[in-house]
Amino acid sequence: MAYKILEKEEIAPSVHRMIIDAPDIAKAAKAGQFIILRIDERGERVPLTIADFEKETGKVAIIFQEMGKSTKQLAKLSAGDFLEDFVGPLGNPADVRKLGTVILVGGGVGVAPIYPQAKAYRSAGNKVISIIGARNKDLLLLEEEMREASSELYIATDDGSKGQHGFVTDILKKILDSGEKVARVVIVGPPIMMKVGTGVASPYDVEIIVSLNSIMVDGTGMCGGCRVMVDGETKFTCIDGPEFDARKVDFVQLMNRLAMYRGEEAKAVEKYEEECRCGLH
Amino acid sequence: MEELHEEKQGKAKKERTPMPEQPAEERIKNFSEVALGYSKEDALAEASRCLSCKDPKCVEGCPVNVDIPGFIKLVSEENFEEAIEKIKATNTLPAICGRVCPQETQCEALCVLGKKGQPVAIGRLERFCADYEREKGVKDPEAMTPTGKKVAVVGSGPAGLTAAADLAKLGHKVTIFESLHKAGGVLSYGIPEFRLPKEIVRQELEYIKKLGVEVKPNYIIGRIKTLDELCDDFDAVFLGTGAGLPNFMGIEGENLNGVYSANEFLTRVNLMKAYDPEYDTMVRHGKHVLVVGGGNVAMDAARSALRLGAEEVSIVYRRGEDEMPARREEIEHAKEEGIIFRLLTNPVHILGDEKFNVTGVECIKMELGEADKSGRRSPVPVEGSEFLVPADVVVIAIGTSPNPIIFKGSEGLEQNKRGTVVADEETGATSKCGVFAGGDVVTGAATVISAMGAGKKSAKAIDEYLKEK
Numbered sequence: 001m002a003y004k005i006l007e008k009e010e011i012a013p014s015v016h017r018m019i020i021d022a023p024d025i026a027k028a029a030k031a032g033q034f035i036i037l038r039i040d041e042r043g044e045r046v047p048l049t050i051a052d053f054e055k056e057t058g059k060v061a062i063i064f065q066e067m068g069k070s071t072k073q074l075a076k077l078s079a080g081d082f083l084e085d086f087v088g089p090l091g092n093p094a095d096v097r098k099l100g101t102v103i104l105v106g107g108g109v110g111v112a113p114i115y116p117q118a119k120a121y122r123s124a125g126n127k128v129i130s131i132i133g134a135r136n137k138d139l140l141l142l143e144e145e146m147r148e149a150s151s152e153l154y155i156a157t158d159d160g161s162k163g164q165h166g167f168v169t170d171i172l173k174k175i176l177d178s179g180e181k182v183a184r185v186v187i188v189g190p191p192i193m194m195k196v197g198t199g200v201a202s203p204y205d206v207e208i209i210v211s212l213n214s215i216m217v218d219g220t221g222m223c224g225g226c227r228v229m230v231d232g233e234t235k236f237t238c239i240d241g242p243e244f245d246a247r248k249v250d251f252v253q254l255m256n257r258l259a260m261y262r263g264e265e266a267k268a269v270e271k272y273e274e275e276c277r278c279g280l281h
Numbered sequence: 282m283e284e285l286h287e288e289k290q291g292k293a294k295k296e297r298t299p300m301p302e303q304p305a306e307e308r309i310k311n312f313s314e315v316a317l318g319y320s321k322e323d324a325l326a327e328a329s330r331c332l333s334c335k336d337p338k339c340v341e342g343c344p345v346n347v348d349i350p351g352f353i354k355l356v357s358e359e360n361f362e363e364a365i366e367k368i369k370a371t372n373t374l375p376a377i378c379g380r381v382c383p384q385e386t387q388c389e390a391l392c393v394l395g396k397k398g399q400p401v402a403i404g405r406l407e408r409f410c411a412d413y414e415r416e417k418g419v420k421d422p423e424a425m426t427p428t429g430k431k432v433a434v435v436g437s438g439p440a441g442l443t444a445a446a447d448l449a450k451l452g453h454k455v456t457i458f459e460s461l462h463k464a465g466g467v468l469s470y471g472i473p474e475f476r477l478p479k480e481i482v483r484q485e486l487e488y489i490k491k492l493g494v495e496v497k498p499n500y501i502i503g504r505i506k507t508l509d510e511l512c513d514d515f516d517a518v519f520l521g522t523g524a525g526l527p528n529f530m531g532i533e534g535e536n537l538n539g540v541y542s543a544n545e546f547l548t549r550v551n552l553m554k555a556y557d558p559e560y561d562t563m564v565r566h567g568k569h570v571l572v573v574g575g576g577n578v579a580m581d582a583a584r585s586a587l588r589l590g591a592e593e594v595s596i597v598y599r600r601g602e603d604e605m606p607a608r609r610e611e612i613e614h615a616k617e618e619g620i621i622f623r624l625l626t627n628p629v630h631i632l633g634d635e636k637f638n639v640t641g642v643e644c645i646k647m648e649l650g651e652a653d654k655s656g657r658r659s660p661v662p663v664e665g666s667e668f669l670v671p672a673d674v675v676v677i678a679i680g681t682s683p684n685p686i687i688f689k690g691s692e693g694l695e696q697n698k699r700g701t702v703v704a705d706e707e708t709g710a711t712s713k714c715g716v717f718a719g720g721d722v723v724t725g726a727a728t729v730i731s732a733m734g735a736g737k738k739s740a741k742a743i744d745e746y747l748k749e750k
C-alpha cells in the first residue's frame with residue numbers, strides 16, 4: 001500500500017502541514033481522532049492527530065514538528081512522494097455536543113488538533129472561545145484558521161511577540177474568573193501545559209478534557225504501550241481515549257512514560273543527521 | 282544376517298530421528314531459525330518408524346484430522362509431491378503447523394509408538410513435506426468459476442487466511458481487512474523469526490493472493506467501517522480478529538518504563554524488527570530481563586530478549602514445569618539457551634527508580650494447595666517467602682482477550698463474559714445474520730491449528746449459506 005502526499009507546506013519554522021490522499025479515512029474521520037503513519041518499511045509507526053479532513057475530496061491533513069528522526073525524515077518528503085502506511089481514524093472521536101460555551105486551549109503544535117474540534121464544536125452550536133499559544137509569533141500555528149473557526153480567539157506568546165505576554169493558561173484563568181458561564185474546557189498540547197491548565201481550571205465548576213499523546217505502536221489496543229493511569233486505573237489511550245477527564249489523569253506518569261525512549265531518540269537523530277551530512281538521505 | 286537386520290531396524294524404530302538444530306551457543310546470537318529441518322535421509326528414516334496403524338490414533342489427536350499414516354507412507358515411498366497433497370487436503374498451512382503445532386499434546390500424544398518409546402515425529406515430517414514443496418516452487422492455483430458472491434474476512438491470522446483461501450477456491454470474491462500494516466496476525470507480529478521465518482508467512486500470503494483474494498492492510502473494522510456496514514457491502518462476513526488485547530496483572534509498578542506486554546515487546550522485535558539496526562524501531566535491550574508467564578508467548582519473549590543481548594533472562598511462572606502450556610520443544614530450547622526458570626513463583630510488585638525505570642520485581646514463592654472441584658491444584662503464596670529479582674526489562678505474558686474495537690458501532694453480535702464471540706462450534710455462525718467467526722476471537726487465545734480448523738469449517742458453512750441465500 002502507498003499513500004500519496006498531495007501537498008506539503010512549512011507553516012512555521014520546522015513545523016509542516018501535509019495533505020495525504022486517504023479517502024477511506026477522510027470519509028470516516030471525526031474531530032479528535034488520529035492516524036498512524038509509517039514512512040517506509042524500516043520506519044517507526046508515528047501517531048499524529050488528524051488536523052483536518054475533507055470527505056468529498058478524500059484529503060486528510062496532518063501537522064507535525066520536526067523532533068525525532070522520523071519527523072525529520074518526514075519533513076524531507078514533498079508533494080508527489082508516498083508514505084508506506086497511513087492508518088486510521090484511530091481513537092474515539094471527541095465528544096462534541098451542544099453544551100453552551102466551550103473553551104479550547106492549544107499550545108505549540110497542540111493548536112493543530114484543536115482546529116478540527118473548534119469547527120466541530122462551533123457547528124454543533126456552541127460558543128467557541130479559543131486560546132492558542134506558542135513560544136514566539138513565528139511558531140504560532142493556524143492563527144487565521146482558528147480565528148475563522150472560533151467565536152473568540154486569544155493569543156499568548158512566551159516572549160510577548162504576539163498577543164499576550166505569557167501562557168495560554170493565564171488567559172484561561174482570566175476568562176474563567178470573568179464569570180462567563182463555561183461548560184467545558186478542552187486542553188491539547190505538551191503534557192506540562194495540559195497539567196498546568198488542568199490545575200488552573202480545576203477549582204472552577206467546569207468540565208475539563210485533555211487529549212493525550214502517549215507513545216503508541218498499533219493504536220488499536222494491541223500493545224498496551226499507550227497505557228495511562230486515569231482515576232487510579234490503567235487505560236489504553238488509543239481505545240479508551242485519547243480524551244480523558246483531565247482531573248483524573250496522572251500527568252506525572254504520562255510525562256514519565258513519554259520519556260521512555262528519550263535517550264534512544266537523541267541517538268537516532270544524531271545518527272540520521274550525520275548520515276544526512278554525508279549525503280546518504 | 283536376517284536377525285541383525287531386524288535388530289537394527291528395531292533399534293532404529295525406537296529412537297526418533299533427531300532434528301538438526303543450530304547449537305544453542307550460536308543461535309542465541311542470531312534470529313535465524315533454530316530447527317533446520319530434516320534432510321531427505323532423516324525424513325525417510327523417521328517415516329520408516331510409522332506402523333501404518335489400521336486404526337490410527339494419531340489422526341484423532343489432530344484437530345483437522347490429517348491422514349497421518351497416509352502421508353507418512355508416501356514419504357517413505359519418496360513420493361513427496363503426493364505426500365504434501367495429502368496433508369494439504371485438510372491442512373492449509375502445513376509449513377507453519379509443522380513448526381508451531383503442539384504435537385506432543387495432539388497427534389504425537391496418541392501415537393501408539395509413544396506408549397513404549399518415542400512417538401513418530403509427525404510434525405517434523407509434515408514440515409519436511411511442506412518445505413520440499415516450497416523449495417521446488419508451489420504450483421499456481423487454477424482459475425475458479427466466479428460465483429458472483431462477495432465475502433469479507435476480518436483479520437489475517439490463521440483463521441482468516443484459511444477461511445479466505447477456502448472461500449476463494451469455491452469461487453467467491455474474498456476481501457481480507459487487516460488492521461496492521463502487515464498481514465498474518467500472530468504469525469507475523471507474535472511468533473519470532475527464529476521459530477517461524479517470516480518468508481514462509483509471506484509465501485503463504487502470496488499464494489492466497491494468487492487465489493484472487495484481495496488483502497487490505499491498514500484497514501480497521503470498527504473504525505473505517507463498522508461491521509454493520511460490512512454486512513451491507515458483502516454477502517457474508519467472517520471474523521477472525523483473534524485475541525490481541527494484552528492482559529496485565531494489576532500489580533503496583535506495572536506502568537513503569539521498561540515493563541512491556543508481550544504483545545508490545547514481540548511486535549517491536551518481530552513485526553518491526555527492532556533487532557535489526559537498519560530499522561528505526563525502539564525497544565529496550567535489557568541486561569536482566571524477567572518474563573512473567575508459562576506459555577509459548579513467554580518463551581518467545583524470553584528467547585527474543587536473550588537474542589537482543591540480555592545477560593540474564595528468567596521466566597517466572599506460578600505453577601510447575603509440567604503445567605506450563607508452552608510447547609515442550611520451546612521449553613527445552615529455552616533451557617538449552619540458558620533461560621532461568623523460576624517456577625512456583627509469582628510477581629507481587631514491580632519496583633522502579635526515581636526516573637520511573639523498572640529496577641526489579643518482588644516475587645513470592647507459591648505452593649500447590651488443595652485440589653479444587655476440577656481436580657486441579659491451584660498455587661497459593663507461601664507467606665514470608667518474598668524475594669527480589671533485579672530486572673531492567675519486564676515482559677508480561679499472562680494472556681490476552683479479544684480486541685473490542687471490532688464491536689464498535691455495530692449491534693447484534695452476542696459475546697460472552699470474557700469478551701469472546703459466541704459462535705456455533707461446527708459452523709462458526711454467530712447471532713448476527715451472515716456473520717461467522719472462528720479462531721481466538723471465539724475460543725480465547727488458543728492455537729494456530731484450532732484457528733485454522735475453525736476457518737475451514739466456517740468457509741464450508743459460509744459457502745452453504747451463500748447457496749441458500
Ligand SMILES: Cc1cc2nc3c(=O)[nH]c(=O)nc-3n(C[C@H](O)[C@H](O)[C@H](O)COP(=O)(O)OP(=O)(O)OC[C@H]3O[C@@H](n4cnc5c(N)ncnc54)[C@H](O)[C@@H]3O)c2cc1C
Nearest residue numbers: 436438439440460466467471502523720721727728729732
Ligand atoms: C507469541 C505467540 C506465540 C504463539 N505460539 C504458538 C505456537 O507455537 N503454536 C500454536 O499453535 N499457537 C501459538 N500461538 C497462538 C496462535 O498464534 C493463535 O492461537 C492464532 O494465531 C490465532 O489465530 P487467529 O486467526 O484467530 O487470530 P490472530 O492470529 O490473532 O489474527 C487476528 C488478526 O486480526 C486483526 N484484527 C483484529 N481486529 C481487527 C479489526 N477490527 N479490523 C481488522 N483487523 C483486525 C489483527 O491485527 C490480527 O492480524 C502463539 C501466540 C503468540 C501471541
Ligand code: SF4
Nearest residue numbers: 331332334339392393
Ligand atoms: S499412531 Fe503413530 S505409528 Fe500409528 S499411524 Fe499414527 S504416526 Fe504412525
Ligand code: FES
Nearest residue numbers: 219221223224238
Ligand atoms: S497503541 Fe497499542 S494499545 Fe494503544
